[in-house]
Amino acid sequence: MTAPYVPTPRDIAIEMLKLANVRPGEIVVDPGAGECGIVTLAVTVFNTIGIGIEINPALVRSCIESFEKLGLRGRAYVVWGDLFDFDYSIADVVTLYLGSDINGKLRPKLMRELRHGSRIVSHDFEVPGLKPIKSVIIKGPFREHRVYLYIV
16 A cells, blocks of 8 residues: 655645644654655754655655755664554654555554654544544645644
8 A cells, every 4th residue: 555655845844843843852753755855844944853764765765865965864864665664663753644544554553652742743634543633724825735633
């Protein structure tokens, strides 16, 4: 099961991270990271450690090249692999833009592995079986985006 690669617009990603109340030094994990735009923003704007998980080797290479170009070594990482194989226990915040079906399949794993107080923030798609503590609409240049916040 895969989700198509559709990048989260920069402004929406920043609002997602703000909604999750991301703090310096926290670990932000982005499953299905694509070109690692959210990871890069988390590290450069919010001073976090960022980890992307991506199965497409071309996109993994793009992430690595971007991290090198921006001097993010030691702060931004990408894992080449399946998002269902990752151990999320290190995450303070998990960002999602995967679709409700994948979010639903990932939910039990996140609930098992994430620590109490960890945040999940999802762009456009709810996490079936969880009740968001907050949901906001963000006006983008072409459409409105809904962002859901969950706290474990």
